[in-house]
Amino acid sequence: MAKRIVLCIGTKKGLFVAESSSSRERFKLHGPFGSGVSVYSALVDPRGTPRIYASSCNAFFGMKVLCSTDLGKTFKETKSAPAFPKDDGRALANIWSLAAGDDKKELWCGVEPAALFHSSDGGDSWEMVSGISNHDHARKWHPGNGGLCMHTIVRDGNRMHLGISTGGHYLSEDGGQTFAASNKGVGAGFSPDPYPEFGQCVHKIARHKDAPGRLYMQNHGGWSEWSGPGGPRPGIGVLRSDDHGKSWRSIAAGLPSDFGFPIVVHPHNPDVVYVAPLEPMTRTCPGGAPAIWRSENGGNSWRKLTKGLPKKKSYFTILRDGMDVDELKSPSLYFGTTTGQLWIGRDGGEQWDCLFDSLPPIHCVKVAVV
Amino acid sequence: MKRAAQITVFIPGPLRECCAGAGELSLSATDLRAVLVELERTRPALHRSICDETGAVRRHINLFINHQHMRDCNGLDTSLVTGDTVVILPAVSGG
Numbered sequence A: 001m002a003k004r005i006v007l008c009i010g011t012k013k014g015l016f017v018a019e020s021s022s023s024r025e026r027f028k029l030h031g032p033f034g035s036g037v038s039v040y041s042a043l044v045d046p047r048g049t050p051r052i053y054a055s056s057c058n059a060f061f062g063m064k065v066l067c068s069t070d071l072g073k074t075f076k077e078t079k080s081a082p083a084f085p086k087d088d089g090r091a092l093a094n095i096w097s098l099a100a101g102d103d104k105k106e107l108w109c110g111v112e113p114a115a116l117f118h119s120s121d122g123g124d125s126w127e128m129v130s131g132i133s134n135h136d137h138a139r140k141w142h143p144g145n146g147g148l149c150m151h152t153i154v155r156d157g158n159r160m161h162l163g164i165s166t167g168g169h170y171l172s173e174d175g176g177q178t179f180a181a182s183n184k185g186v187g188a189g190f191s192p193d194p195y196p197e198f199g200q201c202v203h204k205i206a207r208h209k210d211a212p213g214r215l216y217m218q219n220h221g222g223w224s225e226w227s228g229p230g231g232p233r234p235g236i237g238v239l240r241s242d243d244h245g246k247s248w249r250s251i252a253a254g255l256p257s258d259f260g261f262p263i264v265v266h267p268h269n270p271d272v273v274y275v276a277p278l279e280p281m282t283r284t285c286p287g288g289a290p291a292i293w294r295s296e297n298g299g300n301s302w303r304k305l306t307k308g309l310p311k312k313k314s315y316f317t318i319l320r321d322g323m324d325v326d327e328l329k330s331p332s333l334y335f336g337t338t339t340g341q342l343w344i345g346r347d348g349g350e351q352w353d354c355l356f357d358s359l360p361p362i363h364c365v366k367v368a369v370v
Numbered sequence B: 001m002k003r004a005a006q007i008t009v010f011i012p013g014p015l016r017e018c019c020a021g022a023g024e025l026s027l028s029a030t031d032l033r034a035v036l037v038e039l040e041r042t043r044p045a046l047h048r049s050i051c052d053e054t055g056a057v058r059r060h061i062n063l064f065i066n067h068q069h070m071r072d073c074n075g076l077d078t079s080l081v082t083g084d085t086v087v088i089l090p091a092v093s094g095g
Helices: B013-019 B032-042 B044-050
Strands: A004-011 A014-021 A028-033 A042-045 A051-058 A062-068 A094-100 A107-112 A115-119 A149-156 A159-165 A168-172 A202-206 A215-219 A238-241 A263-265 A273-275 A292-295 A303-305 A323-325 A333-336 A342-345 A351-356 A362-369 B005-010 B024-029 B061-065 B085-090
Touching: A004 A042, A004 A051, A004 A333, A014 A051, A014 A351, A042 A094, A042 A362, A051 A094, A062 A094, A094 A149, A115 A149, A149 A202, A159 A202, A168 A202, A202 A263, A215 A263, A263 A323, A333 A362, B005 B032, B013 B044, B024 B032, B032 B044, B044 B061
Parallel strands: A323 A362, B005 B085
Antiparallel strands: A004 A014, A004 A362, A014 A028, A042 A051, A051 A062, A094 A107, A107 A115, A107 A149, A149 A159, A159 A168, A202 A215, A215 A238, A263 A273, A273 A292, A292 A303, A323 A333, A333 A342, A342 A351, B005 B024, B061 B085
């Protein structure tokens, strides 16, 4: 069967699913699903009968998990959503990340307030993962403007990397039983200690599946001019690890700003990484001219990709899950904006076209080849 | 011991799918808290949409006993009498 591109677009007003042939010339849009309700995370699991999962984060009626088994033509709520134990005292405020487990129906879910949940039955029941959710540090984490969210789950066998804003990077090496803060070299601009043990505002972590020791992090940057206690912290926003996240170093040199939200790795080359720099104070495109920046050497140098993008008067934000890349031979990037535009960057970002111009504000973009 | 009252619970449109489409439910309860306990037992999906896992009524949900908001009565301890209505309404907010 010919390959299809399935593009999930989580917005402030529901989930949209766009579908295309592998040519990626035209995308047909379905939705919105969970209409009127914010979708912060989506997952396309292409194994076997493909499944699409999405969080439906209803400020009125609480959190739901939606599931589709027909490539996004219809969705149903799973039988339950993650929930803290009754005697825990915390209440679920948002669902920020969904990740596939090893088994077909195994799911991991990161939530706000920062905690991790696990499902073995495709989201019909959930269990809180105590090793991180009740970690000694958990009650010391504090929310940033976006809330106290566990937004990143990256797995590699028994290793599990979690990104928490504002908590930092946590690493498990025993399949999620226990976790340790692993933030050596990860700076924080908003505390007197420039390199605390934990409490960093990690924005996103990414890696290539065949190079699990190499990780890239978009951290909360923008502190090069700080003159208070601890001194300036230039370049803490874009980082790289070569030891499975045990230590990190800056790769921000050459970027117009080390502030941004998403970070994406090329599907066929772990040295190729993409970021979307933003002005740190406004979180909008530097100079009103959006650009995606690509490094082809693991962050040692960067090149600006702008062909087809607006040249001026564009002041949108790309949020932490708002950019993804497909896995075709010549991959395309996709990013969604807070102004409701969905862009495709063909040939690895060399040529940009706007696929959809007037969607609701976009929270997340996830693509898969099925 | 207080005798349970026969009351009617009115369900807003967005939550009727939690009750097989029903717009109202009849049940017996002594007070508003007992209404929520009964809904948790018989309509767990509806209850999850009204209360979070700590048991608190969600921030953007308003519960009225007849025409009075629960906060202007005795909160969840508001006593009910036969014929009372409990109205579940989402708050006016959003954008």
